[in-house]
Amino acid sequence: MAKRRAGHFIVLLAAVVFPAVSQDPYLLNLLIMTGIWTTSVWGVRLIMSTGQLTLGHAAYMAVGAYASTLLVMKAGLSFWLAFPLSGLISAFVALLIGYPTLRIKGVYFSIITFAFAEIIRLIIVNWPSLLGGYGGIPNIPAPQPLFSIRFTSRIPFYYLILAVSFITYLVMVRMEKSRIGTIFSSIRESDTLAESIGINIMKYKVIAFGIGCFFAGLSGSFYAHYFNFTSPEFFTIWQSIYCLIFVLVGGAGSALGPFLGSFFLTLIPEFLRVAREYEPVVYAIILILVMFLLPGGLITLPARLRGQKKTH
Amino acid sequence: MDFTFFVQVFVNGLMLGLTYVLIASGFSLIYGIMRLLNFAHGEFYMLGAFATYLLCERLGVNYFAAMVLSMIIIAVLGILVYRFFYRPFRDQHDPSLVIALGIAMLIGGLALLVFGEKDKSISPVFSGVIKVLGATLSMERIVVIIMAVILMAALTFYIKFSKTGQAMRAVAQDREAAALQGIGVDSTFTLCMAISSALAGAAGALLAPLFFVNPFLGMHAVLKALVVVVIGGLGSIPGAIAGGLLLGFVESFGNTFLGDITEILGFVMVMQVLLFRPQGLFGHG
Numbered sequence: 001m002a003k004r005r006a007g008h009f010i011v012l013l014a015a016v017v018f019p020a021v022s023q024d025p026y027l028l029n030l031l032i033m034t035g036i037w038t039t040s041v042w043g044v045r046l047i048m049s050t051g052q053l054t055l056g057h058a059a060y061m062a063v064g065a066y067a068s069t070l071l072v073m074k075a076g077l078s079f080w081l082a083f084p085l086s087g088l089i090s091a092f093v094a095l096l097i098g099y100p101t102l103r104i105k106g107v108y109f110s111i112i113t114f115a116f117a118e119i120i121r122l123i124i125v126n127w128p129s130l131l132g133g134y135g136g137i138p139n140i141p142a143p144q145p146l147f148s149i150r151f152t153s154r155i156p157f158y159y160l161i162l163a164v165s166f167i168t169y170l171v172m173v174r175m176e177k178s179r180i181g182t183i184f185s186s187i188r189e190s191d192t193l194a195e196s197i198g199i200n201i202m203k204y205k206v207i208a209f210g211i212g213c214f215f216a217g218l219s220g221s222f223y224a225h226y227f228n229f230t231s232p233e234f235f236t237i238w239q240s241i242y243c244l245i246f247v248l249v250g251g252a253g254s255a256l257g258p259f260l261g262s263f264f265l266t267l268i269p270e271f272l273r274v275a276r277e278y279e280p281v282v283y284a285i286i287l288i289l290v291m292f293l294l295p296g297g298l299i300t301l302p303a304r305l306r307g308q309k310k311t312h
Numbered sequence: 313m314d315f316t317f318f319v320q321v322f323v324n325g326l327m328l329g330l331t332y333v334l335i336a337s338g339f340s341l342i343y344g345i346m347r348l349l350n351f352a353h354g355e356f357y358m359l360g361a362f363a364t365y366l367l368c369e370r371l372g373v374n375y376f377a378a379m380v381l382s383m384i385i386i387a388v389l390g391i392l393v394y395r396f397f398y399r400p401f402r403d404q405h406d407p408s409l410v411i412a413l414g415i416a417m418l419i420g421g422l423a424l425l426v427f428g429e430k431d432k433s434i435s436p437v438f439s440g441v442i443k444v445l446g447a448t449l450s451m452e453r454i455v456v457i458i459m460a461v462i463l464m465a466a467l468t469f470y471i472k473f474s475k476t477g478q479a480m481r482a483v484a485q486d487r488e489a490a491a492l493q494g495i496g497v498d499s500t501f502t503l504c505m506a507i508s509s510a511l512a513g514a515a516g517a518l519l520a521p522l523f524f525v526n527p528f529l530g531m532h533a534v535l536k537a538l539v540v541v542v543i544g545g546l547g548s549i550p551g552a553i554a555g556g557l558l559l560g561f562v563e564s565f566g567n568t569f570l571g572d573i574t575e576i577l578g579f580v581m582v583m584q585v586l587l588f589r590p591q592g593l594f595g596h597g
Contacts, residue, residue: 053406053409053410055413100583100586100587101586103586103590104586104590106546107349107405107409107546108542108546108586108590110349110409111349111538111542112542112582112583112586114535114538115535115538115539115542115579115582116579118535118579119576119579122575122576123576126572126573126575237531237535238417241413241417244410244413245414248410277421277424277425278421278425279421280417280418280420280421280424281417281418281421281422281425283417284414284415284417284418284421285418287410287413287414287417288397288411288414288415288418291401291407291410291411291414292400295407
């Protein structure tokens with residue numbers, strides 16, 4: 001346990017001091033992307049902890065991105081207000097979808113999240129006057145200065161997403177260890193049994209889905225203001241599937257899994273110097289290899305190498 | 313609205329609906345028997361279209377021969393995918409779904425690299441039009457309608473009356489009891505994959521001359537199949553037929569009267585079904 005704490009501390013420390021070592025915008029961008037994905041993907045893991053597989057997570061990032069963009073550009077709100085609001089709006093949309101869908105056991109949830117992701121994209125594409133259509137919305141302002149920190153270079157963005165994803169991580173770990181985390185895993189292990197001892201399984205599945213999508217919304221909002229641009233192309237069905245892949249490749253059994261998966265899979269296409277078109281193929285191959293050779297994800301690799309069989 | 317126009321929209325809806333039926337029935341078959349959401353099904357359809365395109369345009373094979381060959385090629389591919397990728401995860405629900413997604417991504421991604429993103433088209437196989445109740449209908453569409461009806465009838469009869477079809481239904485109902493009766497579950501699954509994939513290949517071959525062929529067809533097709541099977545009832549072939557036709561008509565009439573927003577109607581229907589009849593129109597409780 002203490003060893004694990006120390007490991008987490010080292011990762012955090014390395015992340016905090018990194019800009020002092022290198023201010024290479026290219027590397028910073030990759031790390032910021034890792035942070036964006038990690039924040040969102042932790043939501044996927046949370047939803048998975050109730051035994052539900054979401055296949056449309058990027059849609060809730062899109063909701064966050066567009067909500068935040070409209071709140072800032074049309075309603076004139078400050079980014080610092082629009083940012084949490086966009087998370088709440090995503091969570092609200094998730095509740096609307098989750099209520100009818102999570103009532104039914106089985107694969108319906110996966111199917112609906114998959115189909116709904118396409119609907120969100122279609123709404124964006126078919127509503128150019130408000131949502132910019134295919135072309136997207138350009139010139140989204142960067143966040144307002146915070147305590148005289150101005151968001152003009154990548155470093156403040158880096159620290160912002162680091163803070164956001166670290167807080168997300170703390171929330172996730174806290175939840176996992178609390179009563180609600182126990183309830184979630186009891187639903188995952190056997191929803192019939194959980195129901196029989198009086199747990200309102202639908203309520204908890206909806207809660208997990210809502211919170212998971214809250215973080216997707218935050219991540220989407222950050223994305224829009226970081227790139228100053230949002231477009232339906234960022235939030236396709238592929239991105240949703242990537243979210244799931246990041247969790248599974250990193251390892252769903254550990255709270256660090258989503259981070260590891262996002263980190264590894266954001267960096268690997270860059271280091272392999274593969275063109276953008278190859279990305280789905282590379283991800284698909286990595287996913288299939290992990291599924292066959294390392295079902296617990298990369299997080300179980302050290303234990304595997306030490307020859308211990310780790311079970312969770 | 314005048315009657316001729318109505319007939320035109322109706323026939324368009326019928327054709328579109330049968331397209332969805334062709335794609336969704338194989339998808340539903342797999343779910344009904346193997347409890348697997350085969351996300352690669354759409355990619356099989358896309359490959360069927362490409363196989364037909366290559367055979368017809370590059371090798372000059374006769375269209376119907378190309379269609380049969382495409383069905384065989386895709387069926388073999390389906391069997392291989394089952395043997396190497398699906399079978400190891402057979403009784404694991406979520407992992408099998410994820411591996412199917414991985415295969416879909418792999419096939420879709422490779423197709424994009426190999427064929428490029430440009431639309432390909434097959435030169436028309438049937439020309440001419442016929443007049444039905446005053447509406448002008450192209451021969452091509454009529455052929456698709458006829459072929460789809462034949463394939464669906466064959467599938468329904470096969471599952472209902474043939475020995476292996478009955479074995480499939482037995483496995484779908486209770487895998488262990490079926491195994492105790494001496495039905496080979498694994499060989500039934502293999503056969504089921506072959507039939508489903510052949511249907512996807514046939515759908516690809518039939519629709520290739522009507523639409524453009526490109527690597528993005530697969531994702532689009534699987535999305536439609538999902539909508540259809542939820543409306544009709546997961547795992548039910550009559551459900552896939554009813555759901556597919558319903559979606560076809562709704563989209564055809566919707567496109568005529570509502571425009572682009574129609575794409576969303578299918579999803580609205582899905583939500584209605586889930587709220588009021590979650591097992592789908594033809595599903596069992």
